[in-house]
Amino acid sequence: MQSIETIAFKKGALHLIDQRKLPGHYEIFVCSDYRDVEFAIRDMVVRGAPAIGATAAYGVYLAARDLSTLEGEAFLRELKKACDVLEATRPTAVNLRWAIRRMYTLADKESAKGSRSVTERLKKEADLIHAEDIETNHRMAEYGVELVPEGARILTHCNTGALATAGWGTALGVIRQAYSRDKSIFVYADETRPRLQGARLTAWELVQEGIPAKLIPDNAAAFLMQQGKIDIVMVGADRIATNGDTSNKIGTYMLSICAKEHGIPFYIVAPVSTIDFEISSGSQIPIEERSAEEVTHIGGVQIAPETVDVYNPAFDVTPGAHISAIITDRGILRPPYAEAMKVLQEELR
Numbered sequence: 001m002q003s004i005e006t007i008a009f010k011k012g013a014l015h016l017i018d019q020r021k022l023p024g025h026y027e028i029f030v031c032s033d034y035r036d037v038e039f040a041i042r043d044m045v046v047r048g049a050p051a052i053g054a055t056a057a058y059g060v061y062l063a064a065r066d067l068s069t070l071e072g073e074a075f076l077r078e079l080k081k082a083c084d085v086l087e088a089t090r091p092t093a094v095n096l097r098w099a100i101r102r103m104y105t106l107a108d109k110e111s112a113k114g115s116r117s118v119t120e121r122l123k124k125e126a127d128l129i130h131a132e133d134i135e136t137n138h139r140m141a142e143y144g145v146e147l148v149p150e151g152a153r154i155l156t157h158c159n160t161g162a163l164a165t166a167g168w169g170t171a172l173g174v175i176r177q178a179y180s181r182d183k184s185i186f187v188y189a190d191e192t193r194p195r196l197q198g199a200r201l202t203a204w205e206l207v208q209e210g211i212p213a214k215l216i217p218d219n220a221a222a223f224l225m226q227q228g229k230i231d232i233v234m235v236g237a238d239r240i241a242t243n244g245d246t247s248n249k250i251g252t253y254m255l256s257i258c259a260k261e262h263g264i265p266f267y268i269v270a271p272v273s274t275i276d277f278e279i280s281s282g283s284q285i286p287i288e289e290r291s292a293e294e295v296t297h298i299g300g301v302q303i304a305p306e307t308v309d310v311y312n313p314a315f316d317v318t319p320g321a322h323i324s325a326i327i328t329d330r331g332i333l334r335p336p337y338a339e340a341m342k343v344l345q346e347e348l349r
């Protein structure tokens with residue numbers, strides 16, 4: 001399988017697979033400055049918590065490169081404005097904030113060395129964040145396969161693969177790893193209305209690799225569970241509170257209720273950078289609301305009256321009580337999550 005290069009910095013610009021065009025067209029969207037990056041994240045050229053984090057990191061570098069005629073306080077002031085613009089693009093995924101603040105903190109710490117030197121260092125840091133994510137995904141996959149029984153029939157939601165990260169994936173990365181050892185696993189992929197990341201992106205990744213799967217309408221998931229056709233549910237995350245409450249693509253909470261009703265293990269797969277150690281409850285997670293057009297149109301084709309009112313939250317919050325385990329790059333977290341998170345935070349210090 002050709003490797004899926006979701007994000008690549010080359011020839012002085014950031015190259016992104018334009019995920020709005022998949023699966024029908026494989027096109028590259030080129031970001032020459034941080035405003036291009038702002039658009040790419042906001043319009044979901046690139047999406048997925050880890051992927052937008054890595055993308056924003058390069059956005060900070062591109063901003064610094066364009067500001068390198070400034071020095072000292074003036075340089076940092078303008079760079080912070082660019083960081084704030086990038087952070088405002090999508091409020092839920094904490095990886096975005098984590099990556100941007102990691103980049104700005106470095107710029108602030110190194111600013112005495114001059115903006116040109118800082119800019120060179122920021123490029124190295126963005127490359128490091130990019131490389132770390134791929135390595136993180138492989139570590140999560142090694143932990144996660146422990147929870148995938150032989151021949152498991154796995155339900156997943158949205159896209160958590162190479163396209164949602166810098167490569168390999170989170171939940172879909174575990175599935176890839178499981179498939180490399182057990183060709184008898186089977187995947188049911190939710191289409192994931194309204195942006196159809198499952199139909200357009202996860203199905204594309206699964207077909208690319210020949211992983212046996214069926215694409216299903218979101219509304220068929222509970223019926224499959226009722227028929228006894230699902231062994232585990234495995235999904236990603238955009239922000240995890242320290243009590244285990246987890247925000248993820250809209251529809252995840254509903255899946256967790258159905259899984260609980262049918263006694264099916266429900267797993268979150270996410271890097272530690274998706275944990276927000278500053279919040280203790282899912283009620284504190286900002287939920288992004290997106291345009292009405294995403295619901296009233298598919299691929300530009302109108303499917304509902306344009307004047308109808310629409311509620312389009314891009315995420316929901318699954319309570320920790322519905323989550324069997326959280327698979328991270330530092331191991332598997334199990335309930336009670338508040339305690340598990342305390343131990344993890346100590347390890348990270």
Ligand SMILES: CSC[C@H]1O[C@H](OP(=O)(O)O)[C@H](O)[C@@H]1O
Nearest residue numbers: 047048049160164236237248249
């Ligand atoms: C690897 S986590 C990806 C995570 O992000 C997705 O949201 P979006 O496509 O809107 O960026 C979804 O919540 C996935 O679980």
